[in-house]
Amino acid sequence: MKKIGILTGGADCPGLNSVIRAVVRKGMQEGYVVSGIKNGWLGLIENDMRILDIRSTAGILDKGGTILGTSRVSLVDDGEQVKKLAENYKRSGLDALIAVGGEETLKIALHLHEKGLTKVVGVPKSIDNALSGTDYAFGFDTAVNVATECIDRLHTTAESHHRIIVIEVMGRYTGWIALEAGIAGGADEILVPEIPTDLRKICEDIKSRHKRGRNFSIIVVSEGASVFGYDHNIIPIGERRRFGYVGEIVAKMIEENTGFETRVSVLGHIQRGGTPTAYDRLIGTQFGVKAVDLVKEGKFGQMVSLRDNRLQSVDIEKAVKTRKEIDMELYELAKVFFAA
Numbered sequence: 001m002k003k004i005g006i007l008t009g010g011a012d013c014p015g016l017n018s019v020i021r022a023v024v025r026k027g028m029q030e031g032y033v034v035s036g037i038k039n040g041w042l043g044l045i046e047n048d049m050r051i052l053d054i055r056s057t058a059g060i061l062d063k064g065g066t067i068l069g070t071s072r073v074s075l076v077d078d079g080e081q082v083k084k085l086a087e088n089y090k091r092s093g094l095d096a097l098i099a100v101g102g103e104e105t106l107k108i109a110l111h112l113h114e115k116g117l118t119k120v121v122g123v124p125k126s127i128d129n130a131l132s133g134t135d136y137a138f139g140f141d142t143a144v145n146v147a148t149e150c151i152d153r154l155h156t157t158a159e160s161h162h163r164i165i166v167i168e169v170m171g172r173y174t175g176w177i178a179l180e181a182g183i184a185g186g187a188d189e190i191l192v193p194e195i196p197t198d199l200r201k202i203c204e205d206i207k208s209r210h211k212r213g214r215n216f217s218i219i220v221v222s223e224g225a226s227v228f229g230y231d232h233n234i235i236p237i238g239e240r241r242r243f244g245y246v247g248e249i250v251a252k253m254i255e256e257n258t259g260f261e262t263r264v265s266v267l268g269h270i271q272r273g274g275t276p277t278a279y280d281r282l283i284g285t286q287f288g289v290k291a292v293d294l295v296k297e298g299k300f301g302q303m304v305s306l307r308d309n310r311l312q313s314v315d316i317e318k319a320v321k322t323r324k325e326i327d328m329e330l331y332e333l334a335k336v337f338f339a340a
């Protein structure tokens with residue numbers, strides 16, 4: 001009997017368990033034994049895996065995180081770890097691997113595929129929606145919904161206290177969560193990594209908004225937002241990728257330069273935890289079934305992808321080459337509502 005291994009790597013996200021469940025169900029129906037590898041690539045290095053079946057994957061569809069655990073490892077060289085990984089892949093009798101993850105995980109999958117060390121199919125997940133080669137990576141919908149609910153809650157308190165609230169959301173390199181949750185939550189300004197923003201302009205907009213009697217404002221900021229300070233310097237890139245850093249700076253500068261009382265709220269890992277939305281469960285399930293199809297068809301080095309609402313596959317290489325930046329048309333639309 002042929003054996004497929006499945007692993008979940010990199011940052012966890014809601015929807016991973018839908019993929020695992022779907023791979024097990026579809027895999028077993030197609031006559032495969034499915035082995036669950038623990039903690040991403042680390043589980044292959046440490047030979048930590050167990051057979052999954054219908055019973056061990058029952059009741060997980062609505063659970064956040066991943067029942068397999070995850071880790072962040074970067075091993076795109078051919079050192080000791082890669083050797084061990086390849087040995088364990090062979091020794092455990094795996095015929096193929098399904099690697100579920102974002103950029104980091106898929107880059108490793110690509111490396112192993114190119115070196116001929118494993119037969120691998122990729123499944124894209126990214127709460128940041130940053131992966132190219134697919135219109136959608138699961139996890140993002142849940143993150144946008146959670147962030148929108150938080151913005152709604154912060155809206156009412158900002159309004160009651162006549163304050164400005166700066167809400168920092170995830171997104172180190174791309175501003176998808178800020179943009180979509182910002183539009184859905186009625187943000188007055190949205191700051192993203194792709195578009196450098198001048199804080200002086202933001203403060204002027206806030207002041208004129210307040211002059212018109214709108215005496216509170218909601219500012220949504222990606223954690224990796226590109227922001228000019230009052231000294232014209234962009235906040236250094238390394239520092240920008242630390243939770244709370246940009247939010248705190250933006251809030252402080254706004255308060256100092258507008259005179260309005262300002263608070264900051266950093267949503268952090270709340271966006272990544274908990275129950276997946278119906279959409280993320282649906283996409284996760286579809287991706288899992290499609291991944292088994294790709295294994296069956298021998299389409300290794302490929303990643304499941306969603307294009308124009310149709311399941312397809314794309315070279316992993318294409319998916320990890322560049323990041324998917326925000327949709328500029330959508331950003332232009334968001335601007336209609338800035339400081340209105």
Ligand code: F6P
Pocket residue numbers: 011102127128170171172223272
């Ligand atoms: O890549 C997903 C992501 O949630 C980013 O949005 C965020 O910057 C990062 O992971 C946080 O990583 P960690 O969980 O290691 O703090």
